[in-house]
Amino acid sequence: MLTKREAKKAEQRMKKLKQTYLQRTACTSCNCSLSKDDITTEDLYNNSIANQCNLKNFSKDVNNNIYIETNRRGRRIKRNKHLLSLYNNTNIKASNFIYPLFIHEEETEKKETKLDSIYTYNFEGIVKEIKECLKLNIHHFMLFPVVKKEKKSVYCEECYNENSHFSITIKKIKEKFSDEAVIYVDVALDPYNIYGHDGIYDEKKREIINDISVHTLVKQSLCLARCGADVVCPSDSMDNRIEQIRKNLDFYNFRNVLILSYTCKYSSCLYKPFRSILSSNLSQNYVKNKQSYQHDFNSYIDLNNVEKHINEGADIIMVKPSLFYLDVISKIKSRMRDSTNVPIAVYNVSGEYMMIKNYVNYLHEGINYENEILTELFKSYLRAGANIIITYFAKQYGLYMKNLYSKNVTVDDYCNSHFNIELTL
Known part of the structure; x- marks a missing residue:
């Protein structure tokens, strides 16, 4: 268990990381926090649709993108032909x-x-x-x-x-x-x-x-x-x-x-x-x-x-x-x-x-x-x-x-x- 002091520091670090990310991808032409050049399908989903519901067993990463917490991912080895050959x-x-x-x-x-x-x-x-x-x-x-x-x-x-x-x-x-x-x-x-x-x-x-x-x-x-x-x-x-x-x-x-x-x-x-x-x-x-x-x-x-x-x-x-x-x-x-x-x-x-x-x-x-x-x-x-x-x-x-x-x-x-x-x- 984290102490209150440690939890507060962790929360501050997360806020700082989030603020840095938002500044890097700030968009002035719309309400989203992404520039036109940086927008991807995943980003759009995470900044709009994902926020509209709160599903169980899904977490958010350091960039506030949804992901599933698991130690095993079969697709991890499939992304690269040399990895797959192993x-x-x-x-x-x-x-x-x-x-x-x-x-x-x-x-x-x-x-x-x-x-x-x-x-x-x-x-x-x-x-x-x-x-x-x-x-x-x-x-x-x-x-x-x-x-x-x-x-x-x-x-x-x-x-x-x-x-x-x-x-x-x-x-x-x-x-x-x-x-x-x-x-x-x-x-x-x-x-x-x-x-x-x-x-x-x-x-x-x-x-x-x-x-x-x-x-x-x-x-x-x-x-x-x-x-x-x-x-x-x-x-x-x-x-x-x-x-x-x-x-x-x-x-x-x-x-x-x-x-x-x-x-x-x-x-x-x-x-x-x-x-x-x-x-x-x-x-x-x-x-x-x-x-x-x-x-x-x-x-x-x-x-x-x-x-x-x-x-x-x-x-x-x-x-x-x-x-x-x-x-x-x-x-x-x-x-x-x-x-x-x-x-x-x-x-x-x-x-x-x-x-x-x-x-x-x-x-x-x-x-x-x-x-x-x-x-x-x-x-x-x-x-x-x-x-x-x-x-x-x-x-x-x-x-x-x-x-x-x-x-x-x-x-x-x-x-x-x-x-x-x-x-x-």
Whole structure:
């Protein structure tokens, strides 16, 4: 408590401060205490409207302006981009990205696909692409084979052929780049399957045979490990394949090979452009979809696979597609215990890629606008809980990040990308 003498001195100080303020801002043309040059919306409010009522919980500062007495103000850190970056835990980094690449068997170095700016490559072409990405600090690459029609079969024998074009290309890539490039390789039968399914299809029973498919997937994983794959990525959705792949990798002394499991892969309409690149569309069989083994988007039952796959040996888990399944990522993140915490990947699939490309084309906007959309998209993944983003936009966005930090690109001040990304690994 202040004494009467101390209170009187404090009151005198306040009067003096107020008098100084009023003298500094005196206005001779009207009844307000502000000059025309100094008048702001806040000043006008404080000198007219605020005086007309006496609301509870509002105080007045040294300049007689109303304010709320609180120690916490969320907007305090938002007023400056550098302050905000101190609190930002969703910065986009080059190390977040895995870049999917397609390997064809033709002599053509680089071949166009139906997807805008997406190509298939031979060995020379893919070496150039990887070199360009390494300059952008992108070191993670997911490889998919484009298999010739005559090499596809019912039992998919080509998938575990160590002398296949795809296997030899992986070996050469690892020899070329060693640990500079982390190689992820798809484990599934659809590129090799005449029916286009991820497992071996029994035409008489009209179903996918799970256990025989898993047996083949294990052989495929071992083949890819021998060729130098750093990470095998079972995308097939067969039951119990993670455990069998892990046991066999360990048994054959590939204990350092990681497994990225397509843990929550939904039966989606957004995969068709990807399948067209691999020529693996479902067209020659009675089962026209993959709903018997991929996940149903109507329920959360697939979340039961998360802990199961981690316990079976998955080092990374994935949600695919991305845009319509952010809730799944969030639920996985919240359900993970510290003892079972592993990175979560999200796949920005081909259908989503086309959505963004077509939207930007429709608006007749340029690549900078497209990159701003990607900033918003990628941040939504990180906010939801993902650590890894698999996207066909990886190289494009990596170049955008580099140009931002080199100040070679103009960014709208109302957008966020110029201070919410990092060019770090």
